[in-house]
Amino acid sequence: MLSGCTSQPAHTPETRAENVPGKIIRLMPASVPDRAGWASDIMAAFKAQHIAPSTENICSVLAVAGQESGFQADAPVPGLGKIAWQEIDRRAGQIHIPAVVVHAALHIPSPNGQSYSERLDAVRTEKQLSAIFDDFIGMVPMGQRLFGNFNPVHTGGPMQVSISFAETHAKGYPYPVADTLRHEVFSRRGGLYFGIVHLLAYPTHYDRQIFRFADFNAGWYASRNAAFQHAVSRLSGKPLALDGDLINYGEKSPGATELAVRTLGKRLNVGAATIRRALDKGETAQFEQTDLYQRVFALADRTQHPPLPRAILPGITLHSPKITRTLTTAWFAKRVDQRYMRCLAKAGEK
Incomplete structure (x- = not known):
């Protein structure tokens, strides 16, 4: 594995770790609750993946978590209930079920006593929404018809990591899985672990960390x-x-x-x-x-003159029901890189 911005292995030479948790705490925003818990979860992911807790790697993780969630393990998403209803209506339209029929079915009680409609109207986070869809798919025949076994919530946690990525890279996960890996992604420890795997646990020859952020x-x-x-x-x-x-x-x-x-x-x-x-x-x-x-x-x-680069920011426009304006991978990478550079400056390394 390679460290964030060089081609040297991320786990060698050994980085002195006696003050690393304190360093992570110092580099996080002071407003983040339980910074010691965040530092512990980050260190556990580094240790499990043999990733050096270098300043570059620490700042990379903090930059992505800050950009993706503002250091919230299960960040609220504005208008999430509306997004969920639109997804349900879209699925219903694909299989030619009238929306009025689907909405009527969602008035039945769910396992927590509230109707599915009530829960959808009140939903604020992706973890809550994922739980609603799990119940809906498992308990309601129409849920199976609309979604099969496919939960349409694709990402979660403080680094907004893909649930399918987590399921593919579950080997080595250092915590017991009490329920499902999907639920682990929505936790702070699980979201950080799989986010760090996605961000740092693969070798590159990039000369700038911004390209790793684009890859994320x-x-x-x-x-x-x-x-x-x-x-x-x-x-x-x-x-x-x-x-x-x-x-x-x-x-x-x-x-x-x-x-x-x-x-x-x-x-x-x-x-x-x-x-x-x-x-x-x-x-x-x-x-x-x-x-x-x-x-x-x-x-x-x-x-070709001058010589062509070996890495460039991909030209991808981002599409998601959660995105309400035109955003690109380059925009994301640049925003994260700004946070990364501020973190390095705070650490006294830039």
Whole structure:
């Protein structure tokens, strides 16, 4: 694993840890309740993942948690009840159930004694909303018809980590899971643990931490892959969306990036099958070791001036019912980076 902004392993050399909890507490906003508890949970995640508690790594975690939730384990979301009703109506429309029928069904009592409608109208946090959907799916036949076993609440916790990401990376989780991993994500300890895994527990060669923040929003290696797409676009003359997605995931048909790379096949001396095998590694560190990656940038270095970057902020517009204005991955990364730089300054390292 690599530390936040260098290619050196995050867990070596050993970082002196005797004052780390106190350092985390000092770097957090003074208004955060139970800063000692936050520091303890952050340290536990670092220890479980063998991530060095360096100033850079501490400030990275604090910057993301501050941006995503304001250091609230289960932050309230404005208008969440309205968002939930819209999602229910959208699902009903997809399977041709009249909204009036669905709304009538939601007037029945839920396991806590309130009707589902009452709970939806009063919901304030994603944890509460996830619990409502769990009850609705499990107790009401129409819930199964609308949602199957799929809870539409995708993210949660103080770092707004993806629940599917947590379920995929559950190995090594240092706490007992009393209920479900989904519920752990909504806790402070679980949300921090999986958020830290997503932010720091993968190797990169980025020279600036801002690219790791973009990856946190867009997916591992999105910044590196966007730079690869940029190089392919410049070399091929084919316009590409610099979104970090190198293939059509889940499909066999080639996407725009793969097709653009194929036009360079003769210049790179690689065939279609080799191209596909390399692009399939786009979500791993190994992609940089493929002949395709190295030949694309070798050709770019010979023909493009100035040399093309190896990481750029992905050009992705964010879409979510919770987002009420136009936001992008670059906007998110820059906002987090500002917090990160202020944290470094507070630590006396910038």
